[in-house]
Amino acid sequence: MFGFGKKGGKQLTERASERRRAVRSGPRHVKVRAADLEPPEGADTSLELAGPSPNPHTNLAIADIALRSSTFLARRAVERLLLGKTYAPRKARAILKGRSLPQSMIHGMIARTAMRSVPGAVLVGSGLVVKTLYDRSRARRAAAKGEARLSRMAAEGEED
Structure with missing residues (x-):
């Protein structure tokens, strides 16, 4: 049919069967020789970290x-x-300068909690979603309160 003849087709079938078994068995059954793990002759085997020092x-x-x-x-x-x-570049810079050290530390701790584990990420993410939904439900008050807080931060940042 494909020009392999009886023997050619049988060989292809056998090879395909071997490869299928190899794929199914996975890497657990792969045998690695010690010679395969050794570096080639003349290779640098030192464990020094490349850097300026x-x-x-x-x-x-x-x-x-x-x-x-x-x-x-x-x-x-x-x-x-x-x-x-939302704000002029000068006011944005002043807002960022006006953040307090405890505020920056708290934000850093929250970010670290979210990055360390999946439950931490879920907890922080869900907390941010709840806070956003709460702010949206009280949009006018939240906008006025947030604007007042940012104005205060900008004033503190301009003083520095």
Whole structure:
């Protein structure tokens, strides 16, 4: 039919059966030889962390500081962008400057709780949904209250 002949078709069927069994059995039955795990000859097998300093602890500190500072800058840019849609850029900057240290710490703790586990993410997410629905049900009062709080924060930020 396909030009394989009797033997050719039988071989294809046998190979297909072997491959099907291999796929079904999964990686548990794969045999790995020790020679496959060894690095090739002449390969660098040292476990040194590549970085500007020969001290791995210093390299880790540099990477941590770089990641945290870039995350901080990205977060500030997003916050300014979100506030910039409603407020003038100068007022948005003043609002961000006017946040208190406890307020920033609480927001950080809430974000960490949400990122550490699925139940934490569900708890924080559902709390934010409930707060949003509550604010929408009292839209006028919430808008006036939020505007007053942001104006206060902007005034505190301009004083600094």
